[in-house]
Amino acid sequence: MQCFSFIKTMMTLFNFLIFLCGVALLAVGIWVSVDGSSFLKIFGPLSSSAMQFVNVGYFLIAAGAVLFALGFLGCYGAQTENKCALMMFFLILLIIFIAEVAAAVVALVYTTMAEHFLTLLVVPTIKKDYGSQKDFTQVWNTTMAGLKCCGFNNYTDFEGSPYFMKNHTFPPYCCLDDGNGTATEPCTKEKADDNIVQGCFNQLLYDIRTNAVTVGAVAAGIGGLELSAMIVSMYLYCNLK
Numbered sequence: 001m002q003c004f005s006f007i008k009t010m011m012t013l014f015n016f017l018i019f020l021c022g023v024a025l026l027a028v029g030i031w032v033s034v035d036g037s038s039f040l041k042i043f044g045p046l047s048s049s050a051m052q053f054v055n056v057g058y059f060l061i062a063a064g065a066v067l068f069a070l071g072f073l074g075c076y077g078a079q080t081e082n083k084c085a086l087m088m089f090f091l092i093l094l095i096i097f098i099a100e101v102a103a104a105v106v107a108l109v110y111t112t113m114a115e116h117f118l119t120l121l122v123v124p125t126i127k128k129d130y131g132s133q134k135d136f137t138q139v140w141n142t143t144m145a146g147l148k149c150c151g152f153n154n155y156t157d158f159e160g161s162p163y164f165m166k167n168h169t170f171p172p173y174c175c176l177d178d179g180n181g182t183a184t185e186p187c188t189k190e191k192a193d194d195n196i197v198q199g200c201f202n203q204l205l206y207d208i209r210t211n212a213v214t215v216g217a218v219a220a221g222i223g224g225l226e227l228s229a230m231i232v233s234m235y236l237y238c239n240l241k
Contacts, residue, residue, distance in 0.1 A: 004239055011078040011232050015089075019071025022064045029060030066096070074229070078236060086237045090230055097226045104219065118201065122152045130171075131163025144173035147207070149200040155192040157199075173197065 070092055077085030129136045144150060151157035155174035158164050163171065167186075175187035176195040185191075198206075 004236075007232060008078050008081075008236060011229075011236060012075050014229065014232075015071045015074025015078065017071075018067050019075060022067030022069070022071055025060050025064030025067060027064075029058070029062075029064055066092070074233070077233070081236075081240050083237055083240050086233050086240075090233045090237070093226055093230050093233070097223065097230070100219075100223070100226075119152060123157050126151065126157045127160045128162075130158060130161040131166060137163070141171070141173070143200055144171065147200055147203045148173075148197070149203040150174035150192075150197040151199055152201050153199040155187075155189075155197070 070089060073085045073089040073092070076082060077089055125136075126140070130140060131137055150171070150173050155170045158170050158174070170187040170189070170192050172184070172187050174195075174197050175185075175191045176197060
C-alpha cells in the first residue's frame with residue numbers, strides 16, 4: 001500500500017512538471033507567433049537554425065497543448081484514481097513514443113528523401129518571400145550568419161527572389177572574403193560560383209552528426225522518461241480497484 005501511495009505521489013509530481021512545461025511552451029509558442037522578431041533578437045542564431053523549415057510558433061503551441069493535456073490527464077488520473085484518465089494518458093504517450101521512433105527511423109534511413117521533400121517546400125518560399133517579408137528574411141539572415149551557410153541548397157535558391165530582383169546580387173552570406181568571413185562587397189553570380197558556400201540543410205546535418213552523441217543521449221533520455229511514465233501509469237491502472 002505504501003509503495004502504491006509513493007508511486008501515485010511521484011506520478012502526480014512528474015505530471016505536474018509536464019503540465020508546467022506545457023504551459024511554458026504554449027506561452028513561448030504564442031510569443032513566437034505574435035512577435036517572432038523579438039524572439040530572434042533575444043536568442044540569436046540558435047533560435048533560428050530550424051525556423052526556416054517549420055513554423056516554430058505553431059509547432060511550440062501544438063507541443064505545449066499536448067504536454068498540457070498529458071500533464072492534466074496524468075495528475076487527474078493519479079490523484080482521483082481515475083482509470084479512464086490513466087488509460088488515455090498511456091495511449092497518448094504510446095502514440096507519441098511510436099511517432100518519435102518512426103520519425104527517427106525515417107530521418108536516419110530516408111535523409112535524401114527528406115531533403116527532396118523539404119526542398120519542394122522551402123525553396124519556393126525563399127524565391128517568393130526573401131527580401132519582401134521582414135521576419136522571414138531576418139530568420140534566414142540570422143541562420144546563414146550563425147551556421148556559415150547559404151540558402152537551403154546553395155546560392156541559386158535566391159534567384160528570382162524579391163531580394164535578387166531588387167539588388168541583382170545574392171545575400172552576402174553566399175560569398176566569402178579572403179579571410180573566410182562574410183563578403184563585404186556585392187555577392188554576384190561570378191563570386192558565388194567561385195566561393196562555394198554550403199547550403200544550410202547540409203550544414204545543419206553536419207552539425208547534428210558532429211554532435212551525434214549529445215543528440216542520441218538527449219533522445220535516449222526522453223525515450224526513457226516516456227517509457228517510465230507509461231510503465232508507472234499501467235502499474236497504477238492495474239492496481240486500482
